[in-house]
Amino acid sequence: MAAMAKFSVLSLCCMLFVSLVVIIEAAPQNSLVTHLPGFNANFPSKHYSGYISIDGKNLFYYFVVSERNPASDPVVLWLNGGPGCSSFDGFVYEHGPFNFAEGKSKGAFPVLHLNPYSWSKVSNIIYLDSPAGVGFSYSQNQTKYITGDIQTALDTHAFLLQWFQQFPEFQPNPLYISGESYAGVYVPTLASQIAKGINKGTKPTLNLKGYLVGNGVTDYRFDSNALVPFAHGMALISDKIFQEVVATCGTDLLNVPPSNRSLCNEKFQRLERALDGLNRYDILEPCYHGPGADNNKNSKENKTSSLPLSFQQLGKTTEKPLGVRKRMFGRAWPFLANVEDGIVPSWPQLAKTLNSRVPCVNDEVATLWLNTAEVREAIHAKPESVAGSWELCTDRITYSRDAGSMIPYHQNLTTQGYRALIFSGDHDMCVPYTGSEAWTASLGYKIVDEWRPWLSSDDQIAGYLQGYAKNLTFLTVKGAGHTVPEYKPREALDFFQRFLDGKRI
Incomplete structure (x- = not known):
């Protein structure tokens, strides 16, 4: 304590400055995104994008550095579902750093504005197109487009290991896996692979703390x-x-x-x-x-x-x-x-x-923007002649659902101490909240936070939640649909931030 007291305010400021410089300099500069067509202002934080190759599969990512405190804020991996749908769905329509406005005339180029409810306000967030064949991710070997739950989890784990080698300054940060819809399968299977790697001593060591699933596929x-x-x-x-x-x-x-x-x-x-x-x-x-x-x-x-x-x-x-x-x-x-x-x-x-x-x-706005040659060049995506045209959801892959029910995965992860937030837009009829509420209750965990409303940052009832032992929470978002942040962006950022910060929702 005495040694700590010797640090002056100036010393602390210098340390913070150095840490920020490390973050800026350690990341691969050839992946830095310097501009985006349709946006004519300064980025509020650093953006990086590019490919990481896994066994002949070139997996595309877009990384947004936190606007709050990059050195300590969690790293969050975001996965959209399908199977076969691009995570640019989340980037463009849900919680990315920009809101995309349609041009004034039909087919006009989209105009980008800063999103006040971007999840990059409080986290470093990676949008990953997975598996290979989805979005901008591709392979020269078409047999690589034959995959399933288990192989996708293995590939995404390998991606993260390589990604953290390229961005080592973020390795100590808490890591959370998140996604929606069919990512209700992607997220727990990947989290389980990461947990196995941690237990086996796989390097680099990933600092996994928990996961979030929205309106997620779980159990037949x-x-x-x-x-x-x-x-x-x-x-x-x-x-x-x-x-x-x-x-x-x-x-x-x-x-x-x-x-x-x-x-x-x-x-x-x-x-x-x-x-x-x-x-x-x-x-x-x-x-x-x-x-x-x-x-x-x-x-x-x-x-x-x-x-x-x-x-x-x-x-x-x-x-x-x-x-x-x-x-x-x-x-x-x-x-x-x-x-x-x-x-x-x-x-x-x-x-x-x-x-x-x-x-x-x-999905016209995303399709127009992401298939523009200038946009692909700006974000370091391969041209259409190499990676194909961008589609929200693709039929290029052949996908096998081979992991079965996700309930044993959730039981295993929560028993190991990983935090879990299962959230549902309560007006989604694709994966209704009634199923998520039922399976979370079926785990038999003790209720430690009885069913109650939770409030958004504007002091309105935003939904309801029930908290269970072993750090499992089931939460609804009032009036939201299948893609919660698309319909209720303020409320989504509210529960996201509170969950990451370990605060009561």
């Missing part, structure tokens, strides 16, 4: 059974429809008695018809019907509805039992479809087969 049974109670609770179906579905199908759609399957399908189609036309990502939002929505290019526009596809449309018979219907998730294709464990079809593949489009949402 909980996810598949979430829709009916959600639709009923949101007054989207009548009591009569709800009672008929429960009476004929039960509460477990993966275990319908054989004698009830035909009648269950019939009753369930009444529910589907009631939901037809809704924006499944946010039932409060209008369903976007974009120009040219009757063709089949890869976009998030929709020409018809958000109705879950029937067995007939999928080439199945109505006698196919509900027990094999699996939820397809992701930023792009939320419907009940026959997806067995194994190969998961991407939404562009299904769109081509079914002559349909992704429901209700619009």
Whole structure:
């Protein structure tokens, strides 16, 4: 203590200055982003981007240094879902450093403004296009586009090990893994790989502290059974429809008695018809019907509805039992479809087969901006001739869901002491909060913070939460959809900052 007292204010200031210089100088300068087309002001912090190669796979990242205290703020890895969707979805539409405004005329170049609710306000954040074949990530060997849950976790762990070697000044910082939708699989599988590496002494040692999952895919049974109670609770179906579905199908759609399957399908189609036309990502939002929505290019526009596809449309018979219907998730294709464990079809593949489009949402701004040669050059992304055109979600990859339920992963990680925040926009019908609430409760952990409202920074009720032992929190965001920071940016930054800072939400 006496030695510490000898430090003067000037000495502390010098130390802080030196630490900031180290951060600026240690990062690879050939990755520094110096400008972005559409933005005509100074960046509030340093930006870096580029590729890290893993076994012939070139994984693209965009790194935003914290605007608060880079030397001590956590490093957060952000992953969008799909599988097959680019993390520039999060960068452009959710919590990136900029808000993107459409040009004044159709097809005009987007204009960028600083985002007051960017997650880089309080963290160093990496946006990673994963796996290879997604976004700007690519491989010269097309067989590398055949992957799955386990391989993706291994590759992303290898990416992080190399990334921290290139940015060693951030290695002591707390590390959090975050993502949404199908990243409900990416995040816990990756966190588990990191934890295994730490336990084995893998170098460099990653300072993993926890993870965040938003509206995340978790477990077939909980996810598949979430829709009916959600639709009923949101007054989207009548009591009569709800009672008929429960009476004929039960509460477990993966275990319908054989004698009830035909009648269950019939009753369930009444529910589907009631939901037809809704924006499944946010039932409060209008369903976007974009120009040219009757063709089949890869976009998030929709020409018809958000109705879950029937067995007939999928080439199945109505006698196919509900027990094999699996939820397809992701930023792009939320419907009940026959997806067995194994190969998961991407939404562009299904769109081509079914002559349909992704429901209700619009990705024109991101597609225009990220496919401009000047933008790709500015962010060090390979040209289209090498990496292909940027698409929000791609059909280049062949993806296998091979990790099973995420519940054992969550149990293992929280038992080891890693902090977990499971958050849900409460108006998302793609991965409804009812499933996330149910599976977090199913872990059997003691409730240490009883169900209560939480307040945003403007002193309004922003949602509800329940805290469990072993540092597990389930949280809802009132009025938010599938991509929480897109719909409720202030509230998202509020809970994000409090969680990272270890403060009560």
